[in-house]
Amino acid sequence: MLPPKDFIKKIRPFSFLSDSEIDSLLRDLEVEAFEEGERILKKGEKSDYIHLVFSGRVGIYDNGELIDQISKGEIFGLSEIYEKEARAEEDTICYLIKRKSFEELMKKNRKFSEFFKSFEERKFRKVADISREETFTERLFLARVKELISKKPVVCYPHTSIKDAAIKMEMNGVGSIVVVSGDMKPVGILTSKDLRTFIIHGKTPEEKVSAYMSSPAITIDADAPVFEAHLELLKRGINHLVVTRNGKVEGVITANDVLMLFEPTTSLVVLYRKLKKSKNIEEMRSAFNSLRISIANLVLRGMHFYDLSALLTDIYDYVVKKVIEIVLDEMKREYGKPPDFVWVHMGSSARKEQVIATDQDNAIIHSGDGELMLELGKRVCKALDFIGIPECHGDYMASNPRWNMDIEKWKKTFREWFMNLTSENVRYLSVFLDLRPIHGDEKLYRELVEEIKQSYTSQSLRFLAHDATVFEPPLGLFGLRRLKEVDIKMQGIYPIVNGVRVLALENGFIEITNTKERLEKLGEIELIDKDLLNSLKEGYEFLQDLRLKNQARSLLEGKESMNIVKFSEIDKIDALVLKETFKIISRFQKFLKGHYGIERGL
Template sequence: MIPPKEFLRKIKPFSFLEDTRLNALVSGLDVVMYPPDTVICRQGEISPAVYLVFSGLVGLYDGEDVVDYVAKGEIFGLLSAIHQAPSYYEARTLEETICYSFDATTFAEVYRTHSAFASFFSAFVERRFRAFSRLAREGEGSEEASSLVEVGTLLSKAPVTCTADATVAEAVSLMERHKVGSVIVVDGTRPVGILTNRDIRRVLIHGERESPVREFMSAPPICLDRRSPVFDAYTQLLRTGIDHLIVVDGDRVAGVVTSKDILAQLEPSSSILALYRKVIKATDLQALQSAFRAIRLAVSEMALKGMHFYQLSRMITSVYDMVVVRIIEFLKDPEEKGDFLWIHLGSSGRKEQVITTDQDNAVILSPSGPQLELTQRINDALEQVGVPKCPAQYMASNPRWHLTLEEWKELFSRWFEEPTPDHIRYLTVFLDMRTVYGDAAPLEELLEHIHASATNQAVRFLAHDATLNEPPIGIFGIKHLDRGVNLKKFGIYPIANGVRVLALDHKLLHVTNTRERIEALRDMKALGQERAGDLLEAYAFLQDLRLRHQAHALKNGSAGDNLIRVEELDKMDLLVLKESLKITASFQKMLKARYGVERGL
């Protein structure tokens, strides 16, 4: 048997401890062997020690129900022992088990006096998986981190505002007094425009000092949520050619960032930005292909260095959207009559693209919109650039998804009225529609129609579909992990699909991103605070794991997939994967109960 101290040195967070504290823990440690079916700690009693499993298996029971299994290298009894609180669960051995038993007083002293040691445990217990992973991989980072900083962190001054009825002279006086280059025009707390130095030059030519601000402000204003990454702000500046970007917190103005602020933040991390500029300046498909390939490689490197899915997926989506826009601009004849709205579906519609993705798109045509030939050329060009065609043919070049607004309305009405398996499948794809190119008004009208057309029966069938693939959790942990577990099928899709059901039920389809849907549902009390937090953490971890898996594949020159295998997982990833799948299973159970799925369809 490995000496306890040497065994602990190999396990985080014990590896964080210096010799003095590690020796203290070892001095108060007993090695205990328990026969099968031995109760180590009873439910409702204070755990006499903190236990670490050296070999064997321990079940944690709530009454007669098993809620978790503790295997080699895992701990139980922690919260009860160090806080001297009754245990939530009964700990019972399922086979012959050897445990290291730590003296509760000594363990609590180390816990209280070593912040990283304590943070490691609390982050996991509280299901703050991102913090847990960061602690588990302390020291890793990325030179591109600055592009993922939230734009709200760049705000250094309170917003300077005025109403639209204020005079230009009053607005200029505000700018001078506060030493700023712009004034945000508000209606209450909601931004309705912005007046900048550039606008004031127009006043000198065409207006008067006493002219109302509404006559010269730039409106509607371009706004960005304060939690958006700085990279999103950068792409907005490049697309629009503006110098001032309004940052909002919900409907409230938070402040203004300028192109100078953003470029100063991004200066240290220029590789992604340089490649994005190449996409914007590309003049042919070959240039787009080269830039897109380089960006995918750069993003994969960032994923391998531990950057977070929520920010990276937004970066990938921004790049992909611009590639699509540039291709359409290359191929669409400016003189061609008829217009169309290009929309994205699936993961792209949810702004959750990862490295390995294919095309999911459709069009909403004006009555005299373009022929199929144009959309076929667009889909072909996307494939040439590096975005594979959808095997299921969810593409704008498919006549089934090349329709006018009225035809789309008829389709959705039929899908809701007749929720056959095929129609339910279509709804899971097309309820994540998002505008990429063209006037968004037809999509807004279609979403209103969808909200009015949704039936209780269809919502129930969608809930059933979201609960079909139950996570492979078994008595010894994750079933068949050695053969591979499909993260998309058993974790990502059940959460995304289940959250979409709740979004449809609460008329939230204008929000497509899963994270934003969960937060909106939480804010309107449709999801409890704890469950929403658990879902956000689990979804991020599953997507992070998938992103790193696909980044490894890209780096090794192989095709990425969604199948994660045991050899890819360290102990920490395995722990969090198990917790994430448990959260997914609990969410599915809630959906079944809320929509009566278990009563039969």
């Protein structure tokens, strides 16, 4: 066997190929060395080979401008007639694969060909899906029992009376209570089923728990994998497992907890219903938290950003509305009827692009008593924080008097921002230009949007566009590798969101807040090249997917969520798509610079 086989076999998508299929590629393999500066493919050249870089680095040039860098394990020259120019940036060795053998394989191996086709057509979501399947099941089997524990253990002693045990269960809202010895070692478990037995056969509520508990308690170690718990439950036909660490009770998991992990979609329905049934802030908090975890599971199982953000928006909106109603009820009792107001969201929540770790971005536009409104803002924000939507670091919240104003002051503020383009004001604009009414009188919101549309200036457009072009994404995998890590939010998502927003403002539809919808609207007015628009849409979703996956992993592992992606930690395919996406962003930034005349800065 030739050594190239070992090299090629590890590279996706060649890893989808069978041994004999790789052999067929190697049957007429050639290996060529190129000197630094040597031209490998020229524009318009017809080549019989697909180039796979073995070592060195290749620059891809479009009209003399470097647009991509190809390094070890990457392919170029897929299209028969080369549209760009490829040059060796340093001494480079390429494996030359005969186009004919390659195309034959494309016909034979569906996965292999889908990979390339999806990539060419920029169907990034599909590219990622093709190679993903395995990892979700892996993740499922890696989950540990302790991750399922949602409450501190509820325990009693063997000599506790049945009545006291039942009261404790009721107060903690649990279906079972662990019976322990003095040192927290489990001796049995009393479940609702045992309580039924007591009702049928028992004499007095003062009888001891030990007479009715199931003993011994079936236990499982906190670090055991979840599927082991699953097996145990099935094998014994029971509903509760006592989780222990060093022999001591750590919690209880139920068959439902386990099934939820395996079936996050059903759990979502259950939890959503639970959320809607919540009567107070405490109940909402518990439901909301479980919801977030089951959503994180869905993400790791391949749910995509657009579907998920729609779902999250529904959930978050519901929580916010409900909390406002609860607080309003309280306040009505204390202060009487409040003035007209509208509760608005800014940022990602306004754009309906929430991810799991989105914090609060809210404001109040009102038409009356500022003090009362501020009290409303404070109470709602505090309650939301308690439920699990954390307060905003930048203090963009209705609890801050700066963002809790009457309509006339809001209008004045926007006029001021548009006129006086300090970097601070440009930042405010990029936050508050995404505005979505959540609860209350939408008339006030519409009034403000009208004002925005009247008062923006062309200079403000240029400043906002400039803001979208300052962070230039790294070029090529080489650029990515050298950076080691990327901030997907700053270098990927912001340029797109900010650029699209300014275009929406200029073209009179700032009230459409969702980036995808804005892009679609832009498609209707044919301002931007169709291919670029479509690529932006795909690239944007990919970046959000990547960020989401990162967040989901952090949430499930109990770590703080980050927007930084370490290049060494992401999937090879993701790295490839990330690279393509950055190319698209580059193109978009170039468009913005041209469109707003900011090629050489402001």
